[in-house]
Amino acid sequence: MPESFDHKVESTLQRHGMLEKGDQVVVAISGGPDSVVLLHILHRLRIRWGITLIAAHLNHALRGQDSDEDATFVAEYAASLGLPCVMETADVKRYCKAQGCSIETGARDLRYTFLERVARTYNADKIATGHTADDQAETVLMRVIRGSGPDGLSGIRPVRDGWIIRPLLNVTRKEVTAYQATHKLSARFDATNTEQHMLRNKIRHHLLPLLQDEYNPKIQGALSRLADVMRVESNYLDWELEALTTQHIHPVNRDAVCIDLTSWQTIPVALRRRLIRQAVQGAGGRSTRLTYDHVERAQALFDAGHAGQILHLPDEIALERRKTTVLICRSTSEPYQIEMNIPGTTPIPNSDYYIMTEIVDISDSPKERPPSCVAFDVDVLPSQLLIRSRRPGDRMKPFGMNGTKTLKKLFNEWDIPRLMRDRVPVVTDGVHLLWVAGHRRGNQAPLSEQTRKVLIMQQVGRLASGRTDQ
Amino acid sequence: MPESFDHKVESTLQRHGMLEKGDQVVVAISGGPDSVVLLHILHRLRIRWGITLIAAHLNHALRGQDSDEDATFVAEYAASLGLPCVMETADVKRYCKAQGCSIETGARDLRYTFLERVARTYNADKIATGHTADDQAETVLMRVIRGSGPDGLSGIRPVRDGWIIRPLLNVTRKEVTAYQATHKLSARFDATNTEQHMLRNKIRHHLLPLLQDEYNPKIQGALSRLADVMRVESNYLDWELEALTTQHIHPVNRDAVCIDLTSWQTIPVALRRRLIRQAVQGAGGRSTRLTYDHVERAQALFDAGHAGQILHLPDEIALERRKTTVLICRSTSEPYQIEMNIPGTTPIPNSDYYIMTEIVDISDSPKERPPSCVAFDVDVLPSQLLIRSRRPGDRMKPFGMNGTKTLKKLFNEWDIPRLMRDRVPVVTDGVHLLWVAGHRRGNQAPLSEQTRKVLIMQQVGRLASGRTDQ
Structure with missing residues (x-):
């Protein structure tokens, strides 16, 4: 006897601890069969599991009247179950244009933002989406084909960020259709699903059926299981990585970190790739933009680079090999020139530090000053x-x-990383360099016996120099 | 300028430490382009790398005269380079019939056995095979389709068992063909490669070109890189597993091990699957015969089984959940009956222990006997x-x-695992049970005042009872 649909869904809920008694669940519903079935079964199980439901529908407005009819259908369906339904319309095309992303990516971004906003507004505990085992198989196959590492092959996670849950992840689309028939549920047909230009749809309608017919009739199960094993192992490596991150990635400032070359040698090879991705994130980049080759080249810099060598990565992230460390930082090197507030505080652009100035009588000026302070007549x-x-x-x-x-020679003498040099603020009277902040003052306007009033400058906040070799 | 073929091969040799100065290398050569090019380039590099070469060809004799012509071609080619060539003919069909395996598997088994024999005979250090990046991509894709875990996706390892090396693993078949043309090398055409019924060939000639044309022109690179990352991470998890194996898998006897249920809880979930596979190997099974489902069911037995529950796996491996441990053993439960050597030693079938007997005068019989000994009149x-x-x-x-x-009741009282009960030797006079070896003697033939000669029986070797709860 095949395992019943209800049983399969409940054991998925159980196994991944998706629901707790008392949970308020936002159920994402497009109007397609998967989400209609998801809402239906959660509604049937609501008493048994002690949960309450809110339906949530984002109208992507990509198919004109069709999209509006989807929204109407969803509203009526939720009402028929006596459930509240939150509706909103998104301007996907404008978003995608602004972000420079594909319609698929844009729609997904907006959908999850919407769902999370609904969940926060209604103080909900979980967000349920209707992903099935077929979606899982498609995702894994797509990632194998596009080229992905272990993380990508983990596919759709049963639980994401602790609150996005996928109760249908172990039932197939075929089982969903059967359930739909049994319970006489109508659903909308999503026309975007048939547009062949989208990779996912091509995989769904051509590649997977081909593989199933000619290579392995059970390929969907095989891909699901692969995702399952990969997810567990990949999570474990990430968990090990956490300890290594604290130990090996040292913050330099807001958008720079460094890794010690000696400690690099002690990091297991298997975790080095992941640590590099982590460091890029630590410096404010997105690890998802890194390809295999980027990471390989970064590893080569660590393993056999020469001092001063620089590697540029996406998101304006750059690596610089130093004598004993590698600096990873965001090279936001927009040149700038601003007026100094005297007396007062001047924030330094693109940084989290600033320069403070005050004017004091020579008699009040301390003889001893901290090294971050300089004094002028x-x-x-x-x-x-x-x-x-x-x-x-x-x-x-x-x-x-x-x-x-x-200044170039001085920077060399002071051993300031090349990547950091654009960030060192320089104070000038328009002709001379009065002070290279945090490093050295020039010989202009020294205190003398004639001096009556003293201008004190101090750099406050994190160290600007990025002296990573200290 | 594209990286030269020589450079690519040499950086593969370098990166994986494939060759050391002074190495004697057995080069596997079928006569096909890959192996011809492999032998040619290693021959060109031999002085620079300080290595010596022996060609080795196994005639699989699967294609009649064609196969013999391959052998002749190889012999002449090796001779033209001034290299020794070891030739042998295999009876693949007979081997496959005996082993019940496919021709592809049988041919591979015999080929590697041959190559290792040649290497041992000539005291060689390495065995080089001509696998290319295309073979790698095919292997990974085949394993994704068939259903495989992280180990399988590691694909063809650049170095296997420390001495089988694949110097061409980072060059494509196209690059091999170009090299072949440049150096005007002739090669044999392997007709078995065009037989469409073999999965690998179907993937090579249909699926990969399809994926390349319609999904990702760079798919081969993507699959190679996947294998690369998977191999490093999978090796790392195996390395972590080694420590866990010693700590958690306790040998019970030659073909049984046990894992403590309390310590099971402390094992990271990501390593539990691998530990189960390891335990199955420890009990004499082959972990390659385990599917995802087998491992899942084994995990369920650990997580939520009831005492006495038994799970049967391939290779006659079975798991029995006990009160505080899980026993994993090979259930070679062939019933047997043999004559006891008196006095003398009787080996117990399917085990690594035996029963020793001696006859002594009552006056020489010690009053105190170790618990493994019993005495009879x-x-x-x-x-x-x-x-x-x-x-x-x-x-x-x-x-x-x-x-x-x-006996059943007694076994229950003594808490002997059900899986071990067929292994406990019983000594009988044909009517009564005189002794359940290692456990308890019956009340036949006790020593008395009339006793003159004493028969002492002792079980020697590892404990037969498999009392895993001790």
Whole structure:
């Protein structure tokens, strides 16, 4: 006797701990058979499992009147079950244009944003979606074909982020249709599903049937099981990675981290790829934009790069190999020039630090100052000073030295990572470099016996230099 | 400029540490383009890498005269390079019939056995085979379709068992053909490659070209990279498993192991499947015969089985859930009956223990005996005793007790695993059970004041009872 549909769904709920007594569940419903069946079975099980339901439908408005009819159908269906139904219309095309993404990606983004908003608004505990074993098989196959690592082959997760649940993930579309017939449920037909240009639909309607007919009649089960094993193993490696992340990825500032080369050697090879992805995220990049080749090249930089070597990755992330570390940072190197508030606080663009200035009487000026502070004779300086990023040809006469040096040479001497040099704020009177913030002042406007008022500058917040070798 | 063929092969050799200076390498050569190119490039690199080569060809004799012509071609080709060539002919069909395996599997088995024999005979260090990136892609795709876990998706390993190496694994068949043309190398055409009934060939000639044309022009690279990542992660999990194996899989005897239920709870879920496969191997089964479902059911027995529950797996492996452990053993429960050597040693069939007997004067008989020994008045017993496995209805009058009990009841009282009961040797005079070896003697032929000669029986070797709960 084949296992009943109800039993299969309930054992999925059970096995993955999807529901708890008292849960309020937002059920995503498109109007297609999968979601209609999902809402129906959860409604039947609601007393037994002690849950309450809210239907939620996002009108993607991609198929004109058809889309509106879907919305009407969903509203009526939810009402027939006596359930509340939250409806909203999205402008998918505008979103996709703004984000530069495909219609499929855009629709999904907007749908999940909507569902999560509904869940938060109604203080719900879970969001249920109607993904089936067929969706799972399609996803895994699509990822194998497109080229994916272990994470991708994990496919659709039964539970995502702790609250998005997929109770139908172990029943096939065929079983859904049978259930639909048994319970005489009508559903809408989603016309976008037949557009052959979408990879998923091509896999659904051509590739999977072909593989099933000619290679393995049980291929869907095989792909589901693969996803299952991959998910568990991949989660485990990620869990091990967490400990390694704290241990090996050191924050430098808001969008830079570094990894010590000595500790790199101790990281198991299997986890190095994952750690690199993690570091990219730590620096503010998206690990999903990294290909296999990106990660391979990053590994090569760690294993056999030379000091000063730089690797550029997507999302403006760059890696720089240093003597004893590798710096991973977001290279947001927009040049800037702003006026300095005197006295007052000036935030440094694209960073989380700022420069504070004050003017004090020479008699109140402390003899000892912290290294982050520099002092000038204010009467010798113009009233307006500027803070800017470095420019080619910048030269400075460092305090206490004869002659000038190029800023480039000074940066080399101070061993500042190349990737960080655009971020070091420079204070200038328009002609001379008065101060390379956090590093060295120039020899302009020194305190002397004539000095009456002192201008004190201090860099506050995280260290700007990004001296990762300390 | 595309990377040169030589460079690609050399970086594969380098990256996986395939060759060391001084290595003697057996090169497998079928006569097809891949192996011809393999032998050619290794021959060109031999001085630079400090290696010596031996060609080795197994004539599978599956295509009559064609096969013989292959052999002649190979011999002449090796001779033209001035290399020794070891040739042998195999009877693949007979082997496959005997083993009940497919021609493809049989041919592979025989080929590797041959290659390893050649390597041992000539004291070689490595065996090189001509697998290409195309073979890799085909293998991975085949395993995805057939249904495989992470291990299977690791595909063809660049280095297997430390000495089988695949220097061409990162070049495509197309690149091999180009190299062949450049160096004007002739090669034989393997007709079995065009037989469409073989899954691999179907994938090679139909599925991969289809996927390449319609889904992803770079699919071969994608599948190779997948194998690469999977191999590294899978190896890492196996490495972690090694420590767990020692810690959690306890040998009971030659073909039985057990896992403690308390320690099971501490094993990461991701490693439990692998540990079960390991335990099956520890009990003498082949983990390759286990499907996903077998492993799932085994996990269920661990997680929620009831005491006494038994699960049968392939290779005559069975699992029995006990109170505090799960026993995994090979149920080679052939009934047997053999004559006991008195005095002397009698090996117990299908086991690694035996029963030793001796006859001593009552005056020499020690008062204290180890628990594995029992003593009888030899003059009261028939001269011929038997050792056999239990039979339905066996009863015994345990020493010191009134009345008989069924052996079944006694086994229950002694808490002997059901899977082990057929292995407990029983000594009988043909009518009574004299001794359940390792457990209890019956009340026949006790020592008395009339006793002159004592028959001492002892079970030697590993404990027969398989008392896993100790």
